[in-house]
Amino acid sequence: MGKIKQGILGGFKGKVGTVIGSSWNGISYMRGIAQSVKNANTPAQQTQRAFFKEVMGITGQLSNEQLAFLFPLTPKGMTRRNALAQQLAADALVDGNNKSVDLANVTTLGNAPTADLPAAAIVADGDNLAISWDGASDFRSAHADEYPAVFVANVTKKKVFLLNSSVPFGSSGVQSFSVGLSAYGEATDTFSGFMLATGAQTAQIGFGTLSIVNRPERRK
Numbered sequence: 306m307g308k309i310k311q312g313i314l315g316g317f318k319g320k321v322g323t324v325i326g327s328s329w330n331g332i333s334y335m336r337g338i339a340q341s342v343k344n345a346n347t348p349a350q351q352t353q354r355a356f357f358k359e360v361m362g363i364t365g366q367l368s369n370e371q372l373a374f375l376f377p378l379t380p381k382g383m384t385r386r387n388a389l390a391q392q393l394a395a396d397a398l399v400d401g402n403n404k405s406v407d408l409a410n411v412t413t414l415g416n417a418p419t420a421d422l423p424a425a426a427i428v429a430d431g432d433n434l435a436i437s438w439d440g441a442s443d444f445r446s447a448h449a450d451e452y453p454a455v456f457v458a459n460v461t462k463k464k465v466f467l468l469n470s471s472v473p474f475g476s477s478g479v480q481s482f483s484v485g486l487s488a489y490g491e492a493t494d495t496f497s498g499f500m501l502a503t504g505a506q507t508a509q510i511g512f513g514t515l516s517i518v519n520r521p522e523r524r525k
Contacts, residue, residue: 320338323337323338324336324337324338325337325338348402352402352403352404353404355404356394356397356404356405356406359405359406359463360390360393360394360406361390362463363393363406363408363463363464363465364386364389364390364393365386366464366465366466367386367389367465367467369385371467372385372386372389373385374415374454374467375389375414375415375416375417375456375467376388376389376415376416376417377415377416377417378416378417380416388416389414389415392411392414392415393406393411393414394406396408396410396411398410405463406463408458408459408460408463408465408497409458409460409495409497411458411497411499412499413499414456417501420444420502421442421443421444421445422442422444422445422453422499422500422501422502423438423439423440423442423445423474423500424438424440424499424500425437425438425455425498425499425500426438426439427455427457427496427497427498428496429486429490429491429492429493429494429496430483430486431486431492432485432486432487433483433484433485433486434457434483434484434485434486434489434490434496435481435482435483436455436457436468436470436481436482436483436484436498437479437480437481438474438479438480438481438500439478439479439480441477444502445474445475445476445477446476446477448474448502448504449473449474449475449476450473450474450506451473451474451502451503451504451505451506452469452470452471452472452473452474452503452505452506452507452508452509453470453473453474453500453501453502453503454467454468454469454470454500454501454503454509455467455468455469455470455498455499455500455501456498456499456500456501457489457496457497457498458496458497458498459489459490459494459495459496460494460495460496460497461490461493461494461495462490462494464489464490466489468484469508469509469510470482470508471508472508474502
């Protein structure tokens with residue numbers, strides 16, 4: 306039972322209901338009793354914790370500079386990394402008790418303006434990772450001399466990258482470039498991704514001066 310000191314408005318020592326009273330250096334304190342959590346390790350909670358760990362593991366692969374590249378507009382009420390986590394979590398693949406990020410279904414990220422960009426084909430080709438695009442669009446015709454960036458996802462290993470294209474959009478037809486595969490995965494891995502318009506008239510090196518002008522349209 307708690308004991309009240311100095312009248313009803315004074316401090317108390319001991320437990321009263323769900324409150325514990327104590328004092329330190331002559332100062333009275335009150336705190337709530339720690340609440341026990343029943344079934345804190347249910348299958349559903351394990352699934353959600355594993356999913357959260359996976360999402361944060363993916364967002365942690367990108368630097369702050371790369372996040373600023375994807376989110377040129379500062380998200381309201383959250384960090385860029387949390388905004389990316391929220392977008393990735395929206396593309397969840399649920400299979401029974403398993404829940405994971407479906408990188409193959411991610412077609413755009415960030416909050417830059419949208420544009421009609423060609424779809425990117427990303428495949429392992431021998432010792433290289435080949436990125437190519439085809440198809441006509443009004444945006445491509447008007448920005449044939451600009452060099453895009455490509456968001457690359459290794460769907461198998463849950464890895465993500467941002468690559469600068471070494472060739473411009475081109476007004477029509479197939480355009481492609483390759484990078485060494487070893488830095489991005491293995492020949493048996495599945496890759497996915499999408500293009501981002503930068504407005505750059507020369508091939509970019511690094512991300513120091515790189516910014517997104519447009520990104521793909523979001524799915525309806």
